[in-house]
Amino acid sequence: MSSLIFPKLETERLILREYRLDKADQAALFRIFSDGRVTRYYNHKTFTNPEEARRLLVKRYDRFWQGRGVRWAIVPKGQDELIGSCGFNELNHRTKVGELGYELARPYWQHGIMTEAISAIIAFGLENLSLERIEAWVMPQNRASANLLLKLGFQSEGILERKGYWNGRFHDLELFSLLAEQWNL
Numbered sequence: 001m002s003s004l005i006f007p008k009l010e011t012e013r014l015i016l017r018e019y020r021l022d023k024a025d026q027a028a029l030f031r032i033f034s035d036g037r038v039t040r041y042y043n044h045k046t047f048t049n050p051e052e053a054r055r056l057l058v059k060r061y062d063r064f065w066q067g068r069g070v071r072w073a074i075v076p077k078g079q080d081e082l083i084g085s086c087g088f089n090e091l092n093h094r095t096k097v098g099e100l101g102y103e104l105a106r107p108y109w110q111h112g113i114m115t116e117a118i119s120a121i122i123a124f125g126l127e128n129l130s131l132e133r134i135e136a137w138v139m140p141q142n143r144a145s146a147n148l149l150l151k152l153g154f155q156s157e158g159i160l161e162r163k164g165y166w167n168g169r170f171h172d173l174e175l176f177s178l179l180a181e182q183w184n185l
Helices: 023-033 050-065 113-128 143-151
Strands: 014-017 070-076 084-094 095-106 131-136 156-167 170-181
Touching: 014 095, 023 050, 023 095, 050 070, 050 084, 070 113, 084 113, 095 113, 113 131, 113 143, 131 143, 143 170
Parallel strands: 095 131
Antiparallel strands: 014 070, 070 084, 084 095, 131 170, 156 170
8 A cells, every 4th residue: 555545446346445534434434334233243333423424534534644554435436425334443554464444234135245345455464565474353243244254255263252451341252264365355
């Protein structure tokens, strides 16, 4: 990501674009994160104030420009409103490891959207960022997320007890990984 141009990606049904620091992206992000079913397994509390969405939007936007990660807004082709996001929350350029994260508005669940979006960013990470390993941390109860990762070729490396801490509690997390040579480019 040395070019300082945000990489816009396109799939059959989706545009993966940069977050915009505007009211539209903030409102869409608030709608997503104010749904308790979306945030059930997330390391954020369910949003109750639009200011929370603004802070997350700025954090994700800044992370790219600081070279620490890249998070794409997911937008269906022919529309402008984001319906979720996916990307690398953390990038370790020295070890060539990216930590995957994602969420999707509930009306779009079970339509193959996240499979399509994550496939595109995995390819980008391996081809353009020279990643050797992609990791994802999932709460063991979140079987939908685990099944998505397994479908994409990730392997479970096991459950780490009390690995995460948020919302005043410890959480067990299952580690999934995908090595560059395991991906079918």
